[in-house]
Amino acid sequence: MAPQSFDMIVIGAGPGGYVAAIRGAQLGLKVAIVEREHMGGICLNWGCIPTKAMLRSSEVFHLMHRAKEFGLKAEGIGYDLDAVVKRSRGVAKQLSGGVAHLMKKNKVTVVMGAATLPAKGRVSVKTDKGVEELEARHIVLATGARARELPGLEADGDLVWTYKHALVPPRMPKKLLVIGSGAIGIEFASFYNTLGAETTVVEVMERILPVEDAEISAFAKKSFTKQGMKIMEKAMVKQLDRGKGTVTAHIEVGGKVEQHAFDTVISAVGIVGNVEGLGLEALGVKIDRTHVVTDEYCRTGVDGLYAIGDIAGAPWLAHKASHEGVMVAELIAGGHPHPVKPESIAGCTYCHPQVASVGLTEAKAKEAGHEVKVGRFPFIGNGKAIALGEPEGMIKTIFDAKTGELLGAHMIGAEVTELIQGYVVGRQLETTEEDLMNTVFPHPTLSEMMHESVLDAYGRVIHI
Template identity: 40%
Template sequence: MAETQYDVVVIGSGPGGYVAAIRAAQLGLKAAVVEKGEMGGVCLNVGCIPSKAFLHAAEIYTEAKEGKRIGVVADNVTLDFGAVAAYKERVVKQNSNGVAGLLRKNRVDVYKGFGRVSGPNSVTVQGENGEQTLQTRFIIVATGSTPRSLPFAQIDEERILSSTGMLALKEVPKRLVIIGGGVIGVEMATAFHAFGAEVTILEALPRIISIADEEVSDELLRTMTRRGIKIHTNVKVGGVDPTDSGVSVMYTDAEGKEQQVTGDKLLLAVSRAPLTKDIGLEAVGVELNERGYVVTNEYMQTRVPSIYAIGDCVGRTGLAHVASAEGILAVEHIAGHEAHPINYEKVPSPMWCEPQVGFAGLTEAQARERGYDVKVGKFPFTGNGHAAILGQRAGFVKIVAEKQYNEILGIHIIGPRATELLAEAGLALSHEATAESLVNTVHAHPTLYEAILEAAHGLFEGPIHI
């Protein structure tokens, strides 16, 4: 491809990168994307999309086995994990092809290869056909992140797995140990326990999914434990040793006792590291913090005015939809449009464990720590008609509000389809909704999201249906 002068060159084609490039093209800017791997980045290829495909298969498998409770009887329901893996790959391929098609449709040039920032206005691409340099007015760094090993447990993708290795398994391990009870840990525990694995989670903090409201964390712990997943919190992992059949993990439990658990596979679901090394950032003056994340202002602009950064390499949330929003924000700022910085406290956070979790805004504890005079409305799914139809009555909706103006500070959901119900929570928070505005919004019946209305009633006289 002949040398071209671009308005924007994006390094990385994940949910931040490709969205930024398309938005740039929509605004009349000449844009290019540099990608060393498959289109769609980590999220599409080895993250959000394949993991949710596994979780959907797990849900269908579980419902098929339990169908007799509603009169749908299927004998000898079995799992063909090879077919599940093939289904997952089809979904990934469809989405990857879709991203490539969207870029073509919007006339975004794509360069395959490793991209480096070689100057404030240039990106050098090392590809199969050698090296070429792209001249550009602006650069957006969207290089993402990579799984992080532990000092005593190095990921080899054979016995000690990252989420990438977990999603590439060809068979279900009989025993799976997971270090880390965050989003990746509980989602993989949900899927592989449903597939038939004996699952143990080891979490260093006092509770799993610690970013969620404490009552939500407690409810998830109860329901996952009741289903047979072993969860140990407040533990300190001391070592990992390979065995003839798998891997053995030594840890100190919450009472200070030395314990050991052995699995066929060990999943490290502890943290991810930004992919910011060796791409030329510091050489051109871009600031990285002590953990290697790119430092930006509220418009995603680094201290080099022509260079922006978005997504996991910035490290504000690690959420794909936030990376997309950051990409749009960066491009609109570049284009001179009115750009609105992201309020990260109001970003919706979904988790596809079982039961599902979704929340936006402050937890009750965070609201109290900030000095709000707090009131709480709650409603359990046991009182919801559609939850009864589904036979999924575990969980609740919890709304945190402040008393003076009844402003909604946070909405926290654990229960059926919580990741979809989260849409109303996100809208309520982004529009500074009050408890009155939720109560005065007529909710359709029979639906799961009526539980949000009931929780809002709980901020006043009380829910109707309990």
């Protein structure tokens, strides 16, 4: 039987793949998408979305405990972990169904199964019914990534969990160890700590949230410690001894190995790209440390083959994948899109307090040879933050002293994951300090702190 023919085939229906398929269809291409497990990929089903749903539950729980501060009464406060998880799964299901609907609406052919690339321009899909053969001049790899497993620290779903187990926990941890303090590790640490687990976070780098600005990391550490978390930096889990209902972790810190007992361990030590079993090596695709090597337009160097999102390397963010998907679809349709610039992509972490950033940290800006002007503004100086009962946090802005270019912005505190977008737009429009100073921010809002932080960089701050 002759293979089904398309203009573009996308492998993987996460936020990179499904967005690429929609944009391709909008541009008049005949598009097929192949998905092995769930529409919406990890992000919608086992990542960004369900974790935010769970974190929202813990945030409300935290606020309920503070009812008295707000002149309210809440007694007998408790939670039902199964119900929290059920809500989170329901949110994920609703959105996954939404993606399936969008595929239909945009007339994208969906093939459920595992794909391989037997030859250039060919995709073979192993489905429930057998094997389907597809062909297209343009193939987009959007197969994503999975949790990195370190030898000896592998997950078993009982005592040692990956993010997946942590989203549908078999029980509530009492003594929890989280290995890794990137976004995933810190979000789970925040969730379980708020619900009452005694939580320890171990980070191998010299500080938690290692990709963030050093000042923000330090602020976060102080905040988490105040909430009862134990933070161990420059520390490494060497081995886990699993017993019945207990795990003894051997943690090397300051040249000594300490032993600590836990009932649950969450491993969040990074991710590896899903590059195996596709037949990429035979096609001549270059793979570096589990990621497909691409140029700035996501081209792999093999004619007609592109790679987007997590499989194409850092930053491992859903919004990066989506933008790359749109760019590649436009390229395939004959357009001239701008490449996606990694330094223009904001990172958001939904712990309590939230963390968000875009552009260069102060250290990176100096390393790159910039003479910098730095501004800071604390939440305690903002009327809306105090009215919300959220006086803990800060905003930090970094400018090039010579040109006034906004090099980076870093925030910690309530709702900063929503605020960061103001600076992202500013950077996209190549704003200078003068533009930002002349912008009228509405009052009373948290966003006024963004204005004040800029003013502070130039010695003009009003409210501190």
